Amino acid sequence: MHIPDGYLSPQTFVPLYGASFVFWAVALKKLKKELSAKYIPYLAMAAAFSFLIMMFNVPIPGGTTGHAVGAGIIAILLGPWAAVLAVSVVLIIQAIVFGDGGITAIGANCFNMAVVMPFVSYWVFKLVKGNAKGGARFYAAAFLAGWIGLSVASVAAGFEFGIQPMIASGPDGKPLYAPYPLSIAVPAMAIEHMLVFGIVEGMVTALILKYFVKHESELVYATKEA
């Protein structure tokens, strides 16, 4: 879901940089207030953890393995605002060091995976789990948090791709950036993420949370809050 350079027009990537910047500023302010001077090592370690969680290959039912984006579980473990910054730092490092995602698309990628996904996942989890502190409902909430979070983020990316032919076409109608219209980009992104990657994301989210609740429940942010 990392958008490369060249697919988004400046009319799209500049506002998305702006939107991400607003979330970074608010998140930084909130965490600074909450953690005082400790927020620097806290966010650095949270980012390192977020990076590593994406690299683990997790065995999933059916005999195969998969790995997750992890923004959902990070939002549940650390809180959505910490997730915004931690996942953003990861996406910036991935874009610069590994070429995963474009430099111009950092704002868009951060908006989709570090803003939309953590907040959607976190609120889906809170909403579905209700007062449950374990059991089927609690783990169903974790699964849905990962699944819906990733699916919504993929729809956001599909929307960003899909509007390109409308806002950036040549005089002859030839697309200048992402060539697929909304009617193709959104369903293509949504279907593959809802049917494949989202399910893996949901399973990984539920699996990791299950372990944490059983062994390290005091570390889970989403269950600490009233």
Place this chain on the structure above:
Amino acid sequence: MKNDIPLFLLNTPSSHPPKRGGGKINISYIDKSIESFAGILKESYIQWESASKTGFFHELDTRIKVVFWLFLIVIISLKKELLPELGIFITVFTLVVLSRINLVKFYKKIFLLGFIFGFLISFPSSLNVITHGEVLFPIITLSKPYDFWGYHIPEVIGFTGEGFSVVAMLTLRVLNSLSISFLILYTTPFPEIIKALKVLKVPDTFLIIISLAYKYIFIFARIVVDMHLAKKNRLVSAVKSAEARNWVAGRIAFIFRKTQLKCDDVFKAMVGRGFSGKIKLYQYQKIMGRDWIVGFFLFTLGLLFLWV
């Protein structure tokens, strides 16, 4: 006579990998994870090693390189014709040659990523179903055109000239962006790149968080590789799927706990060195005359591409 040798050591080892199914899983998840984490360590080592060599771009002031990089990336995304994109490709190629970077290794990676993220993703758009235009290579002829749910399927489906031009444009853009990004990375240590972002007024706090995170990613990645190697060494057969999942979840929790402990250690070390909450990265030295001249030449070249 009864012996104390564990039963699994008495079994004849099979040369075949353990089969899937029956609630058991082979140990490929361990290999895949080792591959992922070792890949990060390997990539960072290659970049670090390449950045520590000498060459045209290596010796240039990092601030000039970083500003030129971002300037060129923006130009690449603004250009709408193939010719300037080709010009940029040749310019970056020349800089790679001048910097004495191993061309085969460098472009092998660029072309692989460019092929996946540029060509493969955009190739279906060369069909007239997506990009309208004159069909150059028809592939299917239907009895009649179809319209459903807002989608239009023409009678003759094929590749269009306009579609090929879109694919070429996107592929070149992706290749150019990757080339300039990797050129910077292969000629500049990552902490220097982050420090140079200061000239773009990126807050010091954000830069220090990225630098710290980058450093600890490799420290923890090393730990994760060791954990997986230790697990692999102790396994002699397939493990139960649930057991494998539990082990991975446990390792993730362990890393989480480890990052939290490290956070405390780092903070105590910062306070011990007089940290009072104010972040200030040290300024660079003055930019040398040679760097100004090269910088001027590069930016003129960039402006030329912007103007063409």
